[in-house]
Amino acid sequence: MTITEILNKRPVILGSRERYDLRCVPFSTRGSFMCIVEDQEDRNLYLSISRSPAFMMERKNLVRIVPVVDNKEISFEYSAEPGKMTIKTYRGTAEICFADKKQIRIRGEGISLRFYFKMQMFENCSPKENGDFEIAYEILGKLLFVPLKGAVWCNAKWNCETVQAEDFIIDLIPPVETMRFETAVHEYYSNRMRDNEYVPFDDCVRMAEEDFKKFCKRFGEVPEKYSDMALLAAFTIWTHQIGPEGRLKNSLVYMSRTSSVRAFGYQQCYQAMASGGDIREAWKMLLSMFDYQNEAGQIPFYVSDISMSWLAACAPLHGAALDYVFNMCDSDELKKEDYAGLYGKMSGYAGWLLDKRDRNRSGIPQYYRADECGWIDAKAFKNGRPVQSADLLALTVLLTEYCGRLAIMAGNETEAGKWMNESKRLLAILENEFWDGRKFVSKDAQTGEIVETGVTASLLPVILGKRLREDIVNAIVNRLTSEDECRKDISPISCLLPIGLCNAGKKELAFIIAGRFCDMVCEAVENKADKGKIENKKTKQDFVNGLTSEMAAAFLITVSYVLGEE
Template sequence: MTTAPVLGIDLSTTPFSRRGSYFALSRVTDQQDHGVHLRTVRGDARHREIVRLLLDGGTEAQSRTTAGQLTLHHGTTSVDAVLDGPGRAYLRVRGGSLTLDFRATSQYDAVLKENEHTWRFIDSGANRNYRVRVLGGTTRFDARWDGVRNSEARLRIEAHDDTATVVVDEYGGAVPTEPLGDPDVLAAHAQADFDAWCGTHGGDERDDPAIGDTVRLAAFVTWAAIVPSGGALRRESMLMSKNRMTNVWSWDHCFNAMALWRDPQAAADQLFAVFDHQDEHGCLPDYVNDAGVERNFVKPPIHGWSISRLIDLGGLTDDAIAALYEPLRRWTEWWFAHRVYGDDGIPSYNHGNDSGWDNATTFGAGVPVQSPDLLAFLALQMQTLARMARHVGRHDEAATWTARADSTVRTLCDRFWAGDRFVARHTLTGGAIDSQSLLTFMPLVLGDLLPPAVRDRTVQRLLDGGYLTAHGPATEPPGSPHYESDGYWRGPIWAPSTMLLADGLRRSGRAELAEDIETRFMATCAGAGMAENFDAMTGAGLRDRSMTWTASVYLSMVSERAGRRSLADGVLCERAS
C-alpha cells in the first residue's frame, strides 16, 4: 500500500492518469451505464470508454488518489490501478471480485478468449485493440454474440483469498512484448516524477497552507495530461484534457507553455507541438493530436504575446528564440496574405472558432468578421518579432516590425474605436456589430501601446458595464439579453480571457485592478477546480472539468504573484539597508 500524499481528486471531474499515458480512469456520470471506467484518450477514438470496473458487481466504488496510484474500494474489495507507458494498465484486485464490463457499443466490437488467462477486445469504436491478461485469482467470462458482434461481455475476477492482477495492453497490429513490471515500483516512479514536476512548476507555493492544495491539483492536471511523442505528435505534448478535450489546440498550448517557464525545454516543446504542423503558407492548424491535425479553422495569434512573456521570465533559451522567429514571422504574414478580403488590408475571422471565442455574440449576425482583438494580437506579435529580430542580430527587420506594430495599432484605433468603445465590424459592409462581448475589450492587451484616452475609457466601460463578477470577468455581461449562465462564450468566465485582460491592465498601469481580477479568478479555481469555464454568478465549474489551460493560468498567476512579492521584499530590504 502506497504512503504517497493523497490528492483531493473527484474522479467525476478530474481523471486519474499520468504523464506519458493514453489511458485514464474516470467516474462517468453523464451516460446510462455510469461508474468508473478505464478510458482511452487517443485522438481518433470514436468511443472512449473501454471497460467499466464493477467492484463486487456494483458501480459506486469510493476512490483514493495519489499521483502514482488510484485505489478503488467497495465492500470487501479493493482495486489498485497503476499506469505504465503509453498503453498499459495494471488493476490489482484484493479481497473480493472485480468485473470488467467491456463497453462493446460499436457494430463490430468483439471480445474473444485467447487462452485460459487472456482475452482480446477488438474495440472498433476506439480504433484500438486491447489484450487483457489475468494473473492469479479465478475468472468467469460471459458474453452474448448477436451473429456479428458482442453486444455484451463481462469478465469476473475473484480474489477472495489472494491477489489477482489484471494487465490491460493497448495495441494495433501486434500485442506489446515488454516484460511486466511491479505495480508498486511503477507507482513509486510515477509519484517521484509528479513530485519533481510539482516542485518545479508549483514552486514553493505548493507548501503554502492557504493555496497548496489548489497548486498541487493544478500541477497534477497539467502533469497527468501529458502524452508522449508518436503519431502526429513529434514531441511530448500536453493535451487540453484527458476527459473529452483530448487535443492540443492552437492557442491553448501557449498558456500551457507559459506555465512551464521554469523548464525552458518543456516550455519550448509545448510551443513547437503546434508549430511543428505549420503549413507551407504559414498557417497553424486549429488543433493537433496523435492521430492528425484539423485545418478547417485556426486560433488567434496570441503566440507573440506568449513568447514575449516567456522571454521576460527567462523561460526560453536563445536557441529556442532563434528557432521560433521564422515560424512566428510566417504565421503573422499569413493573416495578411490569406485572410484579407477587401482593399482595407484588415484580416478577418471566418468563424467564431478562429477567434477561440466560438459562439461569442460578436459572431451572432454572421461571418466573416473583422474583430478588434485580432489587430491587437497581431500588433503585439509584430512587437515580439522586433524583439526577437534584435535578439538574433537582424536589426533592420526589427525596425520594420516596430513600424508595422505602430501602424497596426493606429489602424485598430482608426477603424474600430467608435468614440466610447471598440466594436467589431462586418467584413463586407464595414458596419459595426451590436455586441457586448468581452471580446471587444481584448485590445486592452496592448497595455500602454493604446492611446491613454482610449485605454482609460475602455477600462471605465469594463468597470461600469457589469462585466466583473465576484468570480472574474464574464464573457458576456449578466445584464445582456444574450447572457447565458452556461452559454460557453456568452457569459461564463474563462482562464485565457482573464489572463489576457489582467496582463494588459497591469501593463496599462492598472496593477491594482489586475491584481483584483486575478484574485477573484484564483479563488474561483480554489473553489471549483480547473474547469473549462465557470458560471459567472455562482463560480460553479462548467463543461470539461479538468482543463490544462485553466490549471496553467492558475499556476502562472501564482508564480508571478510570488515573483512580484519577492521583488517587493527585495526592494524593501535594499531600502532598509
Template structure:
C-alpha cells in the same frame, strides 16, 4: 489530494487512456470506465470496472489521487495505478475485479495466467496478465463474435489478494513479450513522479495549496506522448471532453510550464507549427487522428513566445531559428489571406477564428475587423522584431518595427469611435455595437494606447456589476441584452481574458487592480474547480469540468499576480 473522476479523469503523463465515472450511453451502463482518448474509435469506453465478492457484483465508491485510484466496498477493495502510459497495474484485497469489455470481438487465453482481448470498438488489443491469484475468462460465442468478454483478477482459493497487469496496445496485432513491474513498485514510481512534478511547479499563496495541487495534477496527467499527428510531447486541452489541441489554448499551457519544464513548453508552442499549411495558416484543432482546418485561432503566439523568452533562459538562438520563419509566415497569412477589402486591416471570417466563438462582436455578421486581432498582430510583429535582432537580421527587424507601428496607427484610425474601441464590418466599415469584454484586450498594448482611451477602459472594468463580479470579469457586460448565464462567450467568466487583462493592467501600473482580478479568479477556481468557464454571477462551473487552460492560468495568476 482527492480527484473527483466524474469531473477530472485519473490518467498519467503520456497516456491516451483514462479512468472516469460515466453515465449511461446507448447500451453502456453507468459506471467506472477505462476510456480511450484516441479519436479514431467507435467506442471510447474500453472496459467497465466491476468489484465482485463471492462472484457477485457489489457497490463501491472510488477514491482517486494523482498516483492511484481505489475502488472500495464493504467487503474489500481494488487499487489501480499506471506502470507506464499504456499499462495499468491492479491489486485487490478480499474482492475480485472484473473488466467488462465494451463490444470486444473475442478473447484468446494464453495459458492459465494470461489472455488477449480484441476490443474492436476501441481499436485496442489488451493483454491481461495475472501476477498473483487467478485469471478468469468469461465469454460466449455467437458464431461470429463474442456476445460479451469479461475478465476477472481473483484471489486464488485460500488467498485474499490478487494482482495483475492490463496492457493496451494498438499499433500491431502482435503483442511484444515483456515483463511487468510489481504493483508496489509501480505505485511508488507514480507517486515519486508526481511529487517531483508538483515540487517544481509554480508556487502559489498558501491559501490555494489544495487547488494548486489539483491544477498541477491536471497539467501533469493531461500530457500525451507523440503519436501520429501529435508530433511532440505535449499537453491536451483536456482528458475529459476536449481531447485535443486548439491553436491558442496551447499557448497558455506553454506559458504555465515554461519555468518548470521549458522543453515541454517549447514543444507545446511549436507543435501547431508542425502542421502549418503552405500559405502559413495554422489548424484550428489537432488530435492524434485528425486536423480541423475549417477555422484558425487568433495570433496570440507572438505574445506567448515573448513570455517564454522572458521567463526562461532555455530558449537559444537555435530555437529562435526554428520558430522565426513559421511565426513570420503565420503573421503574413493574416495580411495576405484575411483582408478581403484590402484596407490593410486583417479580419476574422468566423467567431471561431478569434477563440471567442459567439462573442456579440459577431452578432451582425462577417467578415469582421476587430481591435483584439490587430493587437495580437502588433505584439506578434514586435516579437518578430526582437527575434530578428537577436539573430542579427537587422533589415528584417527594422521592417517588423515599421509594420507594427503602421498597424498600430491604423488601429487608432480604424477602431476609435467617440473615445471607444469598436469592431467594424469589413467592406462597408460599419461600426458594431457590442458590450463584449473582447474590446478591452487592446490594453495589452500598454502605454502605446492614448491615455484617454486606456484610462476610460480601466475605469469601466473597475465598475462593480458591469463586467466586474465577485468572481472576475464577465465576457459580456451584465446589463447587455445579449448576456446569458450559460452563454459561452456571452456572459461566463473565462480564464484567458482574466490572465490577459490582469497582465495588461499590471504592465500599466495598475498592480492593485491586477492583483484584485487575479485573486477573484483564483478564489473562483479554488471554489468551483478547473471548469472550462464559470457563471459570472454565481461562480458555478460550466461545460468541460477539467480543462487545462483554466488550471494553467490559475497557476499563472496565482504565481505572478495574486
C-alpha cells in the same frame, strides 16, 4: 507554496470525499491514452481511451468498472493521487496505477474487480492460450488483460448475425488462499504479447509520483488559498500531455481527455505561459504546433493521433505568450539558433495571417469563424460574415512585434525593422479606428459597421499594457471597476486581462481581477454534493464542470504570475 510542497502536504488530489473528483479530471498519467473517469450522470467509474474520429469523443464511457463480492456489485468510494488510484469497499480495496503510458496495473485484496464491455460491429474479445484476453476495438485500438496473480475470467461470445462480440464482462479474481489479485492491462494498436517480466506495482507508483514532481517544477509558486486548485491544475496538464504517437509528431497537451480529445494550436501557447518556471519547456510548447505548419505558413486548428484540421485559424497568441515568457523567465539558456528557429516559423505564420486572413485587402486581419477567437460570447458572428476585432488586432500587434524582436536576437536587423513597423501600423489602427472613446469595438469586415461583441473582445487589448495610450488604459480600468458584466467572464482567455493590467502598471486592480477569476474557476469544478455519495442523480447541485487543460493553464498563469507576486 510550490506544487511539490502542496503535494507533500496533501497527496490525494481527487476522490469521492474530496473537494474535486473524477468528474472534473480523469485519473491517468503523462503520455497515456488510457484513463479512469467518473460519469457525470450515472456516477459510475469507467475505463476510457482518449481517442475519437469525431471532434467530440463518442465512447467516453467505454468499460464500466465496479468492485464485486460473491458475484454481486458492492458500493465503494475512491481516491486518486498522482501515482495511484484506490477503490475502497467494506470488504477490501483495489488499486490502479500506470506502469508506463501503455500499461495499467491493477491489484486488489478481499474483492474482485469487474469490467463491463459494450461492443460494436466487428469488435471482439479473444482468449489466448496462456490465460490472457485481448479486446479489439475499431479505431480505439486493443486491450490485453494479463493475470499476474489470481485469474482473469471472461464470458465473451461471438455473434455471427451481428458480426461482433456480445456485451460481456471480465472479472479480476483473487485466489481463495490469499484473496489478492494483480493484473496488467496493455493498450496498443497492432499485436502484442505479455511481457517477460513486470515491474513491481509499488515501483510503478513511485516512478509516476517522481515524474509528476519533476513535471511540476515548471510551475510557479501559488498562495495557500488556491493550493488545492493549483495542484489539480498541474495534474490536469500532466495527464493531458500526449504524444508522439500516430499523427502526433511531438508531445502536445490535449484540450480534454473525455470530450474534445484534440490538441488545439493556440492552447499550446497557454501551456508555454504556464510553464514559465522552465524556459526550455516553455520554448518547446511555443514551437510544438509549428511541426505541423504547412508551406503557406498556417498551423492547424487542432491535431490528434488520428486527425488534423485546417477548418479554422488559430488565434495568434504566440506574441502574447512570448511577451509573458520573457517577462517571467531567465532567457540566458536560449541561444541565437533558438531565436532563429522560432523566428522562421512564427514569421511565416504572421505572414500567412496578414495575407490570407485579409481577403478584402483592408490591411486588417479578420476572424472568419467564431471558433477562431477565445470568447464565450460570440454574438459578433451572428451575421455570418468575417469580423475585424480589436482583440485580434491587439494579438497581432504583439505577434508582429515579437517577430521583430526574435529577428533582432537572431541577428537579422533588416527583417526586424519590417516587423516592428508592421506592429506600429496595426497599433495605430487599433487606437484610431477601433476605440470609440469608452471601449474597443468590432466591425463587420464587409460593411465596416460596428457589430455587438461580448465583453472579453472589448477588454482584451489591455494585454498591450503601456503600449496603449494612457487614456485608453484608464477607461478600461474604469469599466473593470464599475461594470458588473466585466466581472463574470470565466473564459480561459480572460487570464490575459490581469497580465495586461500589470504590464500597464495597474497591479492593484490586476490582483483583484485575478482573484475573482481564480475563485470562479474553483467554484466551477468543485464537488458540491454530499462528500462520499456516489448515486444516480441529476440535480444542479450535483453537477460539476470538467476542467480542461486550457483552463488549468489559465488558472496557473493567473494565480502564479499575479497573486504569487503579492
